[in-house]
Amino acid sequence: MKSKLLALVGLLLFAFCVSAQHVFLVSLVSKDTTYFINEPQRFLSAKAIARRQKFSIPISENDFPLSKLFIGLLQQNGYEPITQSKWLNAIVVKATSKRAGDTLKQFAGVKEVKYLGVQKPIQTNPMEQADINEMLRVLDAKFENKEKLLADTIRYGKAWNQVEMLNVHTLHKQGYEGNNVLVAVLDAGFNNVHKLPVFKKLFDENRIVTTVDFVQKDSMVFEDDDHGMAVLSCMAGNINGEFVGTAPQASYALLRSEYARTEMPIEEIYWAEAIEFADSMGADIVNSSLGYNEFDDASFNHVYKDLNGKKSIISQAASLAVSKGMVVVVSAGNEGDEDWRFVSVPADVAEVITVGAVSPDGYLAAFSSIGPTADKRIKPNVVAQGDNVWVASTHGVFYQGDGTSYACPLLTGAIACLMQAHPSKNPIQIMEAIHQSANRYDKPNVFYGYGIPDMELAHRLLSQDSIQKFSVIDAKVLGDKKIHVAFYAMQPTKVSVILRDELEQIVYKDDVAVKRKGVHRIGFKKSNKLKKGIYSLQILTKEHTYTQTINLH
Incomplete structure (x- = not known):
């Protein structure tokens, strides 16, 4: 019996070795394409072009798509393209041999080849959902004894404290609820979003603009992980008297860039491709409750000196996204009480708004990742409620969750309302107003950043x-x-x-x-x-x- 088991294990190991897919990032010397700067309509949407014109941002060669001829050449030689980044002028391919990287270096026009490890098979079946019914019953029982809400807070229901903390309800009262602002949400999946009552108005009013899965290369994002669904509810949730998010009237692009079952370097390139797509379609603001510092293969882990806003692939893409005129808001990370402690990437980028987490009373959440960056800049930029945040569940009810993943979209939604009120303000002006409105502006630190923003004050500042x-x-x-x-x-x-x-x-x-x-x-x-x-x-x-x-x- 033992010999049969050993033989079976050996067979499985052999099969894995034979089928293992080695992944490479191939950086190119130049854009050998047929596109031209004076013809942006061929590769950018009208909304993306209008954003560049509004902020006097020139069209550049990094806006061009990658060369289809070069991609075809790779395919002819047995390399399978997985994902790509036009801004970084790079393509990710896989091959059955690790030695394939040496051959790739010989191709004309190749600048650099970087090994990204072995790609694990991607499962297409939906994520199993945790049984949270008992937790929900306990939390609902606690909520029944909550203090009575004042008349002007009834609309927000359970979400009142997290909305009121940012003073964004004052913008809502003035008619700024994110109308005509396009929010791109980069996440791990949006399980059941199309079925939940809290998102019904999004579909009734056609405010889900697009859905794209950059991991599996299709448009199906509703059967994957539920993290993005909970994140989306913080902004877009809208059931009057029960739960209302910070940007209930914004439009949304739901973009899956994360494979939640693994942590691999290729996910940084998925993210880059997704944010490039967000730019091309004309998104105004990006929410990303994703961050990276450790991978399944520890040899690819980031180290503290990488946190300079320029080293990692994902940080380079985030910085470029802001340079294209989009506001980029990212979560700080949840490693504040672990050995790592510091923000993850791309939260280290100077131009992005990095959001840490506080309790309902405004005290720092122990898990909230801290700064400074490797080059000694203040991070996070600001904080929002990330402890005991009310979010939607795939069961159609609400529960309290923790994480900078939820603090991030609360602020993103609030900023979308601010952008509706001030459409001519560029990302840096928006960020400065957020900083100046926060309650620790005169004395920022590496725990709270500039503190909790006041959206009404930011509105008045702008x-x-x-x-x-x-x-x-x-x-x-x-x-x-x-x-x-x-x-x-x-x-x-x-x-x-x-x-x-x-x-x-x-x-x-x-x-x-x-x-x-x-x-x-x-x-x-x-x-x-x-x-x-x-x-x-x-x-x-x-x-x-x-x-x-x-x-x-």
Whole structure:
């Protein structure tokens, strides 16, 4: 019996070796194509071209598709193309021998060949779904005893706290719910999205623009992993009085770039191809609750020095995506309480908005990955609720989940609303407003970044172009218990703040020198040492005086 088992094991190992598919990334020297910069309509959508024109972004050769002739040549020589990146001018192929890489290097026009390991077979059957009924019963019982919601919060149901934390409901009240903004969601699958009531309005109103599976090269994304479904619910969920996400009226492109059963380097190229597609079809903003630092084959793992925003393939693609005019929002990662601790890639990219996680009360979630990057930049950029987040399940009910995967889409949806209100603002302007609106802007750190953004304040910050004089945008006490003032200055000036108590006695005074024109956000030192009470706040420049009541509590 034992000898038969050993023979069977040997046979299986032999079969695996024979059928093993070795994967290579082939980088090319140039784009040998028949495309031209003055004919972008041949390879970009009208919406993608319009975005470039709006932000004065030139069409470049990295927008060209890869050479079909070269791809055909690879196929003729026995190499099977798997995926590709036009921005990185590279194609991924597989072959039955690891030595095939040496032959690939001999092809004319090949710049570099990189081995990506052995590709495991991709299963086409749906992911097994966890039995969460008991967990749902417990969570629903807890929710029954939640405090009563105020009249203007009833619409959001279970999602109220995670929406209110970002103050995005104030944008919704002004009619900014993501209308006419296209959000590309890159994830591992969107199981059952087409059947769940929480997404019904998306289909009724034709706001699922496209679905593409870059792993299996088809359009079927509803039978795969359910991670993307839960992520999507944070933004697009819309059942009045039960659950409403942060961008209930946006349009969505659902793009599968992750094979959840494995962790392989090729998934970074799937991601690159997906975000290139998002650009080509004219997406305005990208949500990616995916990140990479460890792989099934540890020899491909990233190391800390890779976190410079430029080393990894996925980070290069993310940076290029922003350069094309898209806002890119990514999760920080969930390794904050593990040995790795740091953000994953592409969360290390300077131009992307990296989102960490906090509890419902605004305290850092232990699992939220931290910075700094290898080149000592602040990451994450900001934080949103990622602990006890209400999300949809494939069963059609809601449960509480944890992860920066959920903090990320909550902010992405909020930014989509901001982009509806300010369609002329480019990704860097959007990111700066998000930073300036956050509650730790004056003192960012590697745990919270700039803190929790305030979308109403970001909206007001972005509205200052029409102001032709010094103006106070916002003055209030934030989480650090200090008085924070946001204002717009037309020129360098001195700003004074005076605080008087109920007896009109001056209890605090400070001066700040403003050295440039534009929006500024400052926190007044030592103002957190004042006693609780009602105060009169006066903000003065040489030409202007602003007064308001402020409550220190």
